[in-house]
Amino acid sequence: MKIKIIEIISFLIIGVLKVILSLPNGIFLFLLKIINTGAKTINKQVPILTELIEIIQTDKGATNTLRNIVLQGNYSQLFYFLRGALIHQVEFLSPQIKIPLPHQPKKVKYPNLTVGICGDNFDLQMLSSAYQQKGCKVISYEKMEDILKDNNISKVNILETAYFLPENILEKILSQKISISLHFSSIKSPDMVEEIAPRIKTPFRIFYPYFYYPPVQIIKEMLKSNILGEVYTIRIRATASNHGGKFAPQKIEEDAFLSHPAFDHYLLLTFLGGKVEKVAAYLGKIDQEKGGQAVISCKLSTPLRYGLLEYSFAPDMYIYSQYFPYDLEIEIAGTDGIIWLNQGMANRTCEAPIQVRIGKRHYSLGIESFLQTGWESVYSQAVDDFILAPKNKINFPEIISAIKLKQALYKAGEISKVIDI
Amino acid sequence: MIGCGDITFLHYNAYQDFEYAELYKLCDVNEEQLKKRSQEWGIKNITTDYKEVIFDKEIDIVEVNTPHHLHKKFVVEALDAGKNVACQKPISTTIEEAEAMICAEKKSAGKFRVLENFVFYPSYRKAKELIDANEIGEILTIRFKLGSSLFGISRYIPLKTNLWHMMESEKGMGWAVFDDGYHKLSLAIYLVGEIEKVQGFIDRSFRYTDLPAQLIWKYKGRNTLGSFDIAPQLNLHTSSKYFPADERVDIVGTKGMIKLNGCTGKIRDTAPLILYKEGKRYLFENLDTDWQASFTAGIRDFPQAILEGRETLLSGERARDILKFAYALIISAKKGVEIKPDDVSDEMIKKELL
Numbered sequence: 001m002k003i004k005i006i007e008i009i010s011f012l013i014i015g016v017l018k019v020i021l022s023l024p025n026g027i028f029l030f031l032l033k034i035i036n037t038g039a040k041t042i043n044k045q046v047p048i049l050t051e052l053i054e055i056i057q058t059d060k061g062a063t064n065t066l067r068n069i070v071l072q073g074n075y076s077q078l079f080y081f082l083r084g085a086l087i088h089q090v091e092f093l094s095p096q097i098k099i100p101l102p103h104q105p106k107k108v109k110y111p112n113l114t115v116g117i118c119g120d121n122f123d124l125q126m127l128s129s130a131y132q133q134k135g136c137k138v139i140s141y142e143k144m145e146d147i148l149k150d151n152n153i154s155k156v157n158i159l160e161t162a163y164f165l166p167e168n169i170l171e172k173i174l175s176q177k178i179s180i181s182l183h184f185s186s187i188k189s190p191d192m193v194e195e196i197a198p199r200i201k202t203p204f205r206i207f208y209p210y211f212y213y214p215p216v217q218i219i220k221e222m223l224k225s226n227i228l229g230e231v232y233t234i235r236i237r238a239t240a241s242n243h244g245g246k247f248a249p250q251k252i253e254e255d256a257f258l259s260h261p262a263f264d265h266y267l268l269l270t271f272l273g274g275k276v277e278k279v280a281a282y283l284g285k286i287d288q289e290k291g292g293q294a295v296i297s298c299k300l301s302t303p304l305r306y307g308l309l310e311y312s313f314a315p316d317m318y319i320y321s322q323y324f325p326y327d328l329e330i331e332i333a334g335t336d337g338i339i340w341l342n343q344g345m346a347n348r349t350c351e352a353p354i355q356v357r358i359g360k361r362h363y364s365l366g367i368e369s370f371l372q373t374g375w376e377s378v379y380s381q382a383v384d385d386f387i388l389a390p391k392n393k394i395n396f397p398e399i400i401s402a403i404k405l406k407q408a409l410y411k412a413g414e415i416s417k418v419i420d421i
Numbered sequence: 422m423i424g425c426g427d428i429t430f431l432h433y434n435a436y437q438d439f440e441y442a443e444l445y446k447l448c449d450v451n452e453e454q455l456k457k458r459s460q461e462w463g464i465k466n467i468t469t470d471y472k473e474v475i476f477d478k479e480i481d482i483v484e485v486n487t488p489h490h491l492h493k494k495f496v497v498e499a500l501d502a503g504k505n506v507a508c509q510k511p512i513s514t515t516i517e518e519a520e521a522m523i524c525a526e527k528k529s530a531g532k533f534r535v536l537e538n539f540v541f542y543p544s545y546r547k548a549k550e551l552i553d554a555n556e557i558g559e560i561l562t563i564r565f566k567l568g569s570s571l572f573g574i575s576r577y578i579p580l581k582t583n584l585w586h587m588m589e590s591e592k593g594m595g596w597a598v599f600d601d602g603y604h605k606l607s608l609a610i611y612l613v614g615e616i617e618k619v620q621g622f623i624d625r626s627f628r629y630t631d632l633p634a635q636l637i638w639k640y641k642g643r644n645t646l647g648s649f650d651i652a653p654q655l656n657l658h659t660s661s662k663y664f665p666a667d668e669r670v671d672i673v674g675t676k677g678m679i680k681l682n683g684c685t686g687k688i689r690d691t692a693p694l695i696l697y698k699e700g701k702r703y704l705f706e707n708l709d710t711d712w713q714a715s716f717t718a719g720i721r722d723f724p725q726a727i728l729e730g731r732e733t734l735l736s737g738e739r740a741r742d743i744l745k746f747a748y749a750l751i752i753s754a755k756k757g758v759e760i761k762p763d764d765v766s767d768e769m770i771k772k773e774l775l
Contacts, residue, residue: 047577048577048580051579051580051581052580055580055581055584059581061588062580062581062584065584065587065588065629066580066584068628068629069587069627069628069629072628073626073627073628074626074627077626077627077653078627081655081656084655084656085655085656087656088572088656088658089572089656229656232632232633232652232653232654233633233635233650233651233652235564235566235650237562237564237671237673239673239678244700278622278757280620280621280622280637280757280759281637282620282637282638282639282646284561284644284646285644290559290644290675291558291559291561291644291675292561292644293561293562293644293645293646293673294646295562295637295646295647295648296637297620297621297622297635297636297637297648298635299622299635304624304626304633305633306622306624306633306634306635306650307635308564308635308637308648308650310562310564310648310673312561312562312673313561314558314561314673314674314675314676314677314678315675315676316558316675316676317558317674317675317676317677317678317698318698318699318700320700331566333568333650333652333654334652334654335653335654335655335656336654336655336656336657337654337656337657338568338654338657338667338688348697349697349702355689357657357688357689358656358657359656359657359658360658362689416618416620416758416759417620417757417758417759418620418622418757418758
């Protein structure tokens with residue numbers, strides 16, 4: 001409620017300022033002198049007031065510049081600046097900042113559910129395990145065609161698949177009213193999502209583990225609540241290596257690395273920041289022994305918002321992880337401060353997974369806040385979300401944008417030019 | 422010292438208790454500012470005429486701390502008079518002016534350098550040592566961050582200082598990339614090497630300031646990529662005695678990582694330099710984090726170099742290359758194409774920006 005009041009005050013202040021600054025200088029000067037006199041009466045020197053008065057009296061160019069900042073500046077930026085200034089700088093107005101509490105894993109079981117798992121990648125293995133822990137029956141299919149041969153398919157409630165659904169199998173699944181969860185790696189083009197999504201009337205999602213990583217979910221909630229004001233930059237740094245984690249070293253194939261694991265994080269960028277409009281890229285050579293990297297600069301559709309994707313393969317870096325040595329770091333900066341995500345699958349450091357600096361405050365979310373950060377929590381969360389959420393056609397515009405970004409990157413890297421997406 | 426504006430208090434501090442040089446004479450066209458500095462600093466030798474500085478036989482080094490577009494006039498005349506000259510960054514606003522100053526040095530008995538203090542900041546020097554000692558292996562990526570705030574500073578920065586910088590955007594330059602950005606671009610070269618090509622985006626905030634921005638580049642002759650992201654973090658309290666700037670650097674190498682946390686301002690209590698290698702973090706906590714330390718080291722380096730007969734890091738040529746780097750970023754962002762700093766010329770600047 002207090003924030004709403006502050007927002008109304010901000011809106012009014014901007015309105016009044018625009019009116020006053022549209023009038024001749026004399027009126028603004030008069031008002032400033034009154035405020036300055038008032039300040040002096042209570043023994044307060046306000047240097048900026050004194051300087052403003054001097055500028056208006058003596059420097060036409062500087063006065064016009066100041067005027068234009070308000071009159072020609074971006075309204076939204078002015079609004080969020082004022083909003084944040086009132087929240088964080090004016091003590092008596094200062095509302096309680098709500099930091100979302102971590103979701104606790106649900107202890108509920110689903111013994112009446114049967115889940116089909118088609119494919120054998122790491123995520124599907126973890127999902128299979130999570131469904132079983134939640135009491136579900138799990139049927140495994142090695143290939144899509146096995147689904148057609150299986151009489152038990154009529155009992156399946158949810159299908160988790162690493163393969164995109166060919167028409168005949170999709171028909172069968174739709175006729176059984178099965179909820180469908182497609183692994184993100186199966187989506188090769190945006191058309192695939194755009195064609196299939198409208199036809200599926202049961203819950204349907206594209207599974208990407210970071211959508212369900214509890215710290216990322218908390219950050220998403222924070223951003224929705226405008227905790228940073230306007231978001232300007234999102235930086236995602238991902239580093240993989242040959243050392244650390246039970247699945248290291250993984251064979252790196254140059255072109256494949258740029259697709260997975262590196263470029264997976266285009267989905268994180270659009271999930272947190274929205275659609276991408278333009279991209280510029282430098283794609284270095286990736287070598288198992290020598291390492292390599294890519295940096296991608298993006299303009300997002302939201303005005304004044306930019307993304308940086310920074311990938312590196314550091315062959316000799318030790319990245320502690322229980323699974324793959326993939327280090328992740330995210331930094332999101334806005335009008336009022338910064339949010340950091342300090343870990344993903346790997347635990348390169350033992351710093352709190354989430355740190356926030358806004359205004360004059362610092363928040364740290366981790367073990368002290370009962371934040372679940374073990375990688376298994378992703379799959380537990382993913383299972384709960386898909387079963388309990390009534391509709392799951394989430395984030396499709398952002399997912400489509402991420403796939404388009406992935407396709408555009410190679411071209412951007414090749415021609416060394418900004419590409420429109 | 423020609424020009425006694427806002428930043429010069431850092432210069433004054435550098436000369437205190439310094440056995441090799443003393444601040445002898447002050448010059449500024451603004452008499453009020455000149456008298457203010459004279460009183461603050463206890464220096465009675467003052468003048469509004471720059472020729473009284475350039476032709477004063479007592480003076481060995483002339484510091485030029487005027488607005489950028491005035492550097493050439495004072496620098497060239499001082500060098501022609503045989504003085505050693507130090508000017509503030511950036512060297513100039515055109516390549517031609519930069520070349521003129523470089524040329525004047527070649528004909529002069531005096532030396533010339535362009536002060537840029539970041540390369541003297543203790544944690545950045547330490548990072549350079551660690552990189553050169555191969556502590557993190559080959560550098561893969563280096564990322565610079567600038568977050569600009571309005572709060573957290575313990576002194577009053579005159580509005581006119583900020584306004585002047587904002588107005589530079591109208592002349593094709595800009596505070597974040599061209600002016601303050603000079604420090605980061607200088608560091609980018611200092612820590613890694615020369616720049617081959619650049620791309621990116623630069624936006625506008627509040628009509629005049631060149632941020633947010635997202636810039637990327639490739640280094641010459643090595644498999645290293647760099648980036649620079651700039652965000653207005655206006656309400657984030659950024660603790661500083663100088664300017665409320667959140668400046669951080671992340672360097673990823675083939676076997677480790679270096680994080681540099683803060684320079685002009687600080688936003689978190691953490692070691693100024695953290696080295697990550699072999700699964701461990703090494704916190705370098707015993708480094709001087711006061712921004713003044715970089716000015717002191719940087720300003721003192723020049724007279725010491727003159728006395729010792731050695732070259733300084735901050736040559737006119739280097740400053741010109743940084744100028745080209747900055748303009749390459751600005752032009753690239755405007756045109757949406759890659760630009761090579763080596764290809765930047767005044768004709769290109771005039772055509773694309775003015």
